[in-house]
Amino acid sequence: MLNRVILIGRLTRDPELRYSGSGTAVTKFTVACDRRGDDGADFIQVVTFKQTAEACASYLKKGRLVGIEGRWQTGNFENNEGKKVYTNDCIADNVRFLEKSNSGQASSGQSTTNKDPFQDDGKPIDISNDDMPF
Template sequence: MNNVCLVGRLTKDSEQRTTQSGIAVTSFTVAVQRRFKDADGSYHADFINCVAWRQTAEFIAKYFSKGSKIGVSGSLQTRTYDDANGVKRYVTEVIVDEAEFVQSKCNGKQQDQQGTENALLEDSEDFQPLDDAELPF
């Protein structure tokens, strides 16, 4: 089974191109923070190259930019090619099948999804906070 799921931030704006047959392709790099700290107490990140095709490529190019938090899933692929000097190069990249928002923007600030939902509820005319005494348990 070859399945990859990543959550991280774009290191720079994605690069969207179109093949000669008109198919959209977008390349980008995701910085994924490691789950553990080093001896200095710092987190490190891995920089993972990704490629998306067709509608997924167009979606990423349109809605994500440098620093955006993104969730992607797909498969790991390796390939080789000879560069201009005849040197064999090896590439490992994630072929993205799906991409999704991990954070949303609200009033120009980055907030996590739950924070945004709470803000929307509180702004609603019908929202009335409950007193703990009103709860049946």
């Protein structure tokens, strides 16, 4: 069986960093992912742990474009009113920072003296389905 999720989207809010009772770093944030061929978007909660959580809390802010690889997890809990609440989260194994930070450095730490050919210049990108590898 396989449970893999790959998302590309923008953060709708800054990541929230917390620590579990055992001291494990945990962040939660929401990513807005556009629907293909639709004007809508899906808002997906993402959870990260350990070093990934600390990096996300340090370097990601609302509006940043990220690529996420992980697994889908459903769960439930009982709220303060005694009602069962269901949850759906992407548990991220890998988070890629897909655009430059405000400091002018690429997220990999390399110098960005060359113009980024994928920078958003406000023009639509014309890609046919024949060009897609999947």
